[in-house]
Amino acid sequence: MPATSAPSRNPDLMQLYHMGGPWIGQTMYVAAELGLADHLGPEPRSVAELAALTGADEDVLYRFCRVLAAMGALHAHPGRRFSLTEAGGILRSDAPGGFRYGVMLQSGACFRAWTEVMHTVRTGRPAFDKVHGAAYYDYLEANPAENELFNRAMGVTSLAPAVAALERYDFSGIGRLVDVGGGVGTLLAAVLRMNPGMTGVVQDLATVTAEAPDHLAEQGVEGRVEVVSASFFDSVVPGADAYVLSRVLHNWSDEDCLRILGRVHEAMPPHARLIVVDSVVPDGGGLHPSMLADLFMMVILGGKERTEQDWRELLDAAGFRMTRAVQAENTGDTLVHALVEAVRR
Template sequence: MEPLTPSTRILQIIAGHWLSCSVYVAAKLNIAELLANGPQTVEALAAASGSHAPSLYRLLRALAAEGIFEETSKGVFSITPAATALQEDAPGNVKAFVLALLGEHYHGWGELLYSVQTGGIAFDHHFGTDIWSWYRSHPAEGLNFMKAMTAMTQYVDKAIIAAYDFSGFNTIVDVGGGNGALLMAILKATPAATGIVYDAPYVIEKTAEAIAANGLTNRCGVKGGDFFKSVPPGADAYIMKYILHDWYEEDAIRLLRNCSEVMKPGDKLLAFDAVIPEGNGPHPGKLFDITMLVATGGRERTAQEFQYLFEQAGLQFNRVIPLALPDVSIVEGEKL
């Protein structure tokens, strides 16, 4: 196969943008769910999804050309393995992630030029408020975003547990732990440990229910609060997954310092984030870093940048532990 010309390479990237927008519309219209019980005509799909049938046909024809849905006869479409990833109840689905990243986050990407020219947050510029306040005032989208993070990190949780021995800890506080999925997975793998999921009160409203459903009420509690003001004391391990990358240096240091102030010598702090390698090679964190630029003002960081944050907060930077997944590593720090 001949190498791509420079122009063809750029045009392929643009076509990927068109395709991702098409996937978003199919997810928003619940097409994969509507096809769960068998093929349907485009007219039936349009009626059920509130769509314009001729236009929906054009969308599904384009997606079928990419293996997302299949046109089994003229105007009749069926599900494909790829399309099951857009079914909300399918194991390992990414529907919530698609709806978030190509929904509200899409507007931030559309203002990327603003962020690059000014250093400001494109999401805030577009909506007139920061992303966390926006989610508080749009609870349905906020719940979907939480589902998206849960779905996209279930494999990360498994990789974390496989790569790190948590058995030496008595109590683990998951700072910004959301619905508690990571901490519950750790506790299931570490029967002697207990834990606390710590997050904003509106976030953890349903976390206690999830903990009870997993049979961990006696070993795992919840606590609401603002981690920029304080974190619960009394643990020997503090963990945070995809938290530090949300914040500017000053805020990240403040959060780490709040942890450091309640830690005892020998206690560990574990951050689970992308760690950007040096050089020009591809790495998922390099594009996630642009997501942070436009959405939160945070950033993905190199090992040296993590070391700076930890030391500024009064913690020793110990090591970076790569995981089987390239988009996240374990950054370990310790209170001296």
């Protein structure tokens, strides 16, 4: 039987295009940017009120709310009034998972980069750089508001699968853990709470770690964490029992990943372990979210999502020996996260 990567039934590509076009995402962006969910609850509110609260044109806002209601985020009521649905609650600022901030992050400066997607296709370089005149992380450093949005989104949106993977990992024998590129320490704090005898180090750029002490104090682990401001391209804190790279390497090309892994390799004592938590593009046919995430990483950052074999080859090229894949599951509708353990070869 010949191999195929196509779904078993013929898709309606025209319907897929129209229903999944950029205007769907941008409609969500309007709701997120205006904070509509924060202004709505179970009781209906008029579009006139919402327009006054958000600084929007009343008629235009009504037309967007009408679509949001059709999408299930809002309930439509007579008299051009709307209330928030249970599903729409995900767009609230205080909703678990930080979806609102993720929508805002991907629909602003990142969305504009897609207008030059053919630059990526023809050159292999991120379109973001061409549109904004700077690489993504340089752009964040020069734009404090965008950098704050990035930190809020990354602090929550990408961590749930990683924490779930680490909950299945045996941390026996690990006294000191370094979270490389660990942001403000959210993931590290979760691991430390699961392992009361452990201490940790969170390492990231100074623009990120500035908020780490307050965040770690909120998590109740400030006395157990050292905060280090440094680029992982330059150095990694040495001498720990284990090093975590969670949702880091997919941001970078293979060449850059080898540089990062090289710094980790230099920092690791002979007994130490490397733990990589990242998405995995599943084998087999059918459209999967990780494939679309791969396009996003390529256009914005020049990074990539990788298959299990890609991860094995990358680690091998960096001087590591993969010892086990602790967790890898394919739910079919979400990014697949694997937790891969490796040691120095």
